[in-house]
Amino acid sequence: MLGFLQRPVVVTADINLNVVALTAVGLLSRLWQLAYPRAVVFDEVYYGQYISFYMKRIFFFDGSGPPFGHMLLALGGYLGGFDGNFLWNRIGAEYSTNVPVWSLRLLPALAGALSVPMAYQIVWELGFSHCAAVGAALLILIENALITQSRLMLLESALIFFNLLAVLSYLKFSNSQKHGPFSPSWWFWLVLTGVACACAVGIKYVGVFTYLLVLGVAAVHAWHLIGDQTLSNVRVLCHLLARAVALLVIPVLVYLLFFYVHLLVLCRSGPHDQIMSSAFQASLEGGLARITQGQPLEVAYGSQVTLKNAFGQPVPCWLHSHQSTYPVIYENGRGSSHQQQVTCYPFKDVNNWWIVKDPGRHQLVVNNPPRPVRHGDVVQLVHGMTTRLLNTHDVAAPLSPHSQEVSCYIDYNVSMPAQNLWRLDIVNRESDTDVWKTILSEVRFVHVNTSAILKLSGAPLPDWGFRQLEVVGEQLSRGYHGSTVWSVEEHRYGRSQEQKERELELHSPTQTDVSRNLSFMARFSELQWRMLTVRSDDSEHKYSSTPLDWVMLDTNIAYWLHPRTSAQIHLLGNIVIWASASLATLVYALLFIWYLFRRRRRVCDLPEDCWLRWALAGALCAGGWAVNYVPFFMMEKTLFLYHYLPALTFQILLLPVVLEHISDHLCRSQLQRSLFGALVVAWFASACHVSNTLRPLTYGDRSLSPSELKALRWKDSWDILIRKY
């Protein structure tokens, strides 16, 4: 207990000067002249807008990835006191003085700098020599593409940092497994693995591949643990539980935490509200909430409502009608009912108002007390401005001839009876007697006569329909689809008996008061679902590339060009490192297969522990490369060279491992070993030389003459900008 009274308190600091030195040079390379150029560089234009949104706490929607990466960048802005006032519209635009460029770029740069000592530690923890470990760190240090990517407001360096952190902490954890399971440091590294994985996934979805890799390795280790019969069953169970909690539960919680903070910070309505459901929008300050604030919750007979389609494709829109009728004969010769058009209109308009009417009564006002509409009730929908009833019948719709036309009924006395009864079907009901609620209820309208469902077909009508979107009745009810689902967005109880008064009422804004809140989980799942399902139009880009271009660096990206001189920043790797890393992966694969086959025939070239080390290094490094590279072949989005950087990092880690292995096991005499060593030194010197030569394109600090630039164009496929004077 009171041991410190008997013995002096001794703190033994164990400082690895290698790590300190590597951290220092890493910081130097990444932070040097960080605020230069004071202009928007490449994708900063894209991430910058989101930083501004965070600063102003305005809700935005970005389908490209989870919010943690954006939040990290915004944290830099917060620390630098950025107010968010900058128009991110053009690459190369000068930053105004209120933009704290240095602190905005600081966090990615720190992540990039810390990757250097982490590379050292990973190779060391894998059981290889200090020399190999320092080699790996130095290669990361002088890799031009990694430097460029870390020095800007971009996400890759943070992603790489957390990928490496996950691998490193898993290695530390599994190494401490042997001597101290359940010790504090064992717990620390285990939990850190889970947290780092969650952070990586939180920055970009591709982080999930590294997570799966770590999970896979952990599963194999756990399987061996199960087979270890020296452990008691209870102890094995504890081991498995600890791993499950740290590697499965904690990452999920951390991931949820990102969204929690994201939604907590972004509490104001903004330009992307339209993508979200009405209920979600109502949870934001301003915007829809200002309109819907104080609306009655339950829709009753006589309610005046606007109905928004839940699908939001191609654009969010409201059920609409207007005086114009369908043309008697369409261009293609088919006929129509010539009744009043019903469309979906993407703007707020007085013609979007509908009145819910009880088919048995004539009145269009709400009783006192209001009679709520329930699931399964049959209603009529009256168009507010024209007082015509929503109708559908067996007439082909204008653009979707297999569906029914939807119209507002006009009686031409041509033996075409009105069919205007709709059964209300609340899709997200909890019980069959649920009341139709504003914003919260998702409803379908099932036509009583034909059992067709009111649906947005999404096709824009021709000029006679004012390019509004077509609405149809569809017979086949093939499950749930957003285009058949509508929700009440604006709502008020109708009070006016007379049409003239009612028109005035429709023009006036809604009032009265009920507040409603969505739970965090509901908001999270909606946001996450929309992010995963939003379709990005695959736009071409001048610098897009295919995964095959990446392995041997056949492409580059011009990030920035000085407005006057020819100083420029490129994402351009150190070609020596790229080529030799790819080569090393190949050599590793061949050697691995060779050893594996020989072992199968009971020929052991390597001692057992050496083989295990070799296999683990391959599983993490070559595996890390593969899982971060191969999936891109199956992705349909526009790809860029920077998508390869996480894979490249793992490949670089493998390089010194392979070199050390060749030197230790394949060089048979001391002479061969020395020769090989000399070759490695020469190769490393050339890598340094290349790195130095490409430095002006990495930092963009020096303007090169056209002839120098031409000389740097080592591959025809590289696009280096040369000014024409």
Added chain:
Amino acid sequence: MPPAVGGGLAGSELRPRRGRCGSQAARAVGPDVATEATARSPKRPAPSSRRFEAPGRWALLALVTLMSFATRFHRLDQPPHICWDETHFGKMGSYYINRTFFFDVHPPLGKMLIGLAGHLSGYDGTFLFQKPGDEYEHHSYLGMRGFCAFLGALLIPFAYLTVLELSQSLPAALLTAALLTFDTGCLTLSQYILLDPILMFFIMAAMLSMVKYNSCANRPFSAPWWLWLSLTGVNLAGALGVKFVGLFIILQVGWNTVSDLWHLFGDLSLSMVTVGKHLTARILCLIVLPLALYTATYAVHFMVLNRSGPGDGFFSSAFQARLSGNNLHNASIPEHLAYGSVITVKSARMAVGYLHSHGHLYPEGIGARQQQVTTYLHKDYNNLWIIKKHNTNSDPLDPSLPVEFVRHGDVIRLEHKETSRNLHSHYHEAPLTRKHYQVTGYGINGTGDSNDFWRIEVVNRKFGNRIKVLRSRIRLIHLVTGCVLGSSGKVLPKWGWEQLEVTCTPYLKETLNSIWNVEDHINPKLPNISLDVLQPSFPEIMLEAHMVMIRGNNGLKPKDNEFTSKPWHWPINYQGLRFSGINDTDFRVYLLGNPVVWWLNLLSIALYLLSGSIFAVALQRGARLPAEVEGLSQVLLQGGGQLLLGWMMHYFPFFLMGRILYFHHYFPAMLFSSMLTGLLWDILLRLCAWSLASFSLAGHVHTLGILSLLLGIAYSFYLFHPLAYGMVGPLAQDPRSPMAGLRWLESWDF
């Protein structure tokens, strides 16, 4: 005594297989040896008391086969009209009979077989197969349906034998057979002119022969071994030849072969030469043989279909030259382009068509108000262009001038023959693709400006610098802006007559959009040569056919606002497919799995994962299991593992597919899932009986369990059979309907 388990992975996995093999091979030789083999086999899960004699087994197999044929051929002629995709595959069968060329996204074998069956059964190919619901009238369609039903019926004996081989247990095999016989989905899918019965036949046949050859492993290079190995290869070729989904069974067989070879390789008693022989045998039977057969189906396909038909437009000009009736067939045209030649230019991208212009201008507000340039799929005089030099306007066809060939890198002008306007581009945004430049027709009588100059480049420059008709793939680069002429493939609105947009793209990446080739070529000053010289070789045709198929498959994207079937719907039998009829007066057939079977399958997968992991962990922990349980666990882990792998292989890849998916894509996976169910329940019931062994009635638990499962499945089939055999009368909501009360899920619409 239970054997020790911890003794090395290879050993423990090999032993049971070898052990079982003994009995298998013996049974193949003859019934008299079987008893002896049984005595030798220590790990037979079936207690010998419950074993049938060989004639009994054959009788049971015959019974299963009979049941299967009876259900599949019952009311095969109903309904006598086109159901669902019969409209496609029947039509394609007719194309083979008529020898007209067509295009489809699937490989040809399945449709060829349908065509053959039709031909042999007296169908003359005259029925149009226009749309579902058309009556067949006097046309003979039963031959084609019968052929598909025949293959569909064989699935059940195959599944029976596969499970018997894997589990050595008759009840398991019987249960599997019952699950499949009484599944309304399998039944419906087998009764019509579709590719699925043919595909599933080959998949199951490949699985069966693979399992059979695995059990011959102890007698390598014997006659049955060779037979089953090469049969596996043949069936793989068949599966791939019907649909690309056949790739999944190839992967499964590949995985099995690799792990097999890995075990052989680790067996130090075998010399490297023997291992080499094993490897060679598998390469021959599982790679070379299937490839040869697969190629052969294409050879037959191209040989049979030698007349021009609806599929021509999908293929390149050179390809079309093969088809009689196509205007490129037997045509003779000058080979190299020269100045003054009149040409048509075709996009290399599928279904984009010819570079086209006409006397209409782009409407107000869309770029410059100049003449439209589009691509057009049909042949037309407005597709003709004249190649001219960029700097002179003299007529190159003047006989006094020498012929001057166009070469790679030349700067040219393309004059539209009908309107005498030049192909032109400028810095205006294109009508639909905003990032590209607009392409127009400009100038009067061939006099324009420097924006009419294009540099012609040949992409595949192995023929020298001249430009060859059909063969050369060319790009046209606009001299002033540096952009490349391309087609975006987007459809222009009304004002552009719904032809496709042509743009000049500033992105210089080589894509098919910006590659063109010259198709027609008229130049009186040049000698005509016969196009036969240009005919592509067989490998080239193969390659092109595959490229077109793959692109066609990728092109099958679901449209916006369309209900599509999602892979997660399938195993829960969420929603069926309407084969025929909608309203209560129609004869309705609805493709839906028997819910009892499907939900049992779903439950079984979960139970399998649970019990499998319990056994695996127990073995890994070194638990000592009693001999009987040990044997059962081996069957569960190995036999069941193969079936589970089959299910996963035929199911999970669909989650990654971008193309439009349908419910019937799940059926191959469903076969594997049913086999797993049969195997699993047998083992579970045996385990149950074993653990209750102290009670007197324990022995009957297994028998009773199997019997009640069989009866339950048969009863559910009795309930749901109208789905497959057709129903008339009110829909299921109506209490008078034959299906009243059976609409258990709201999403089923029958």
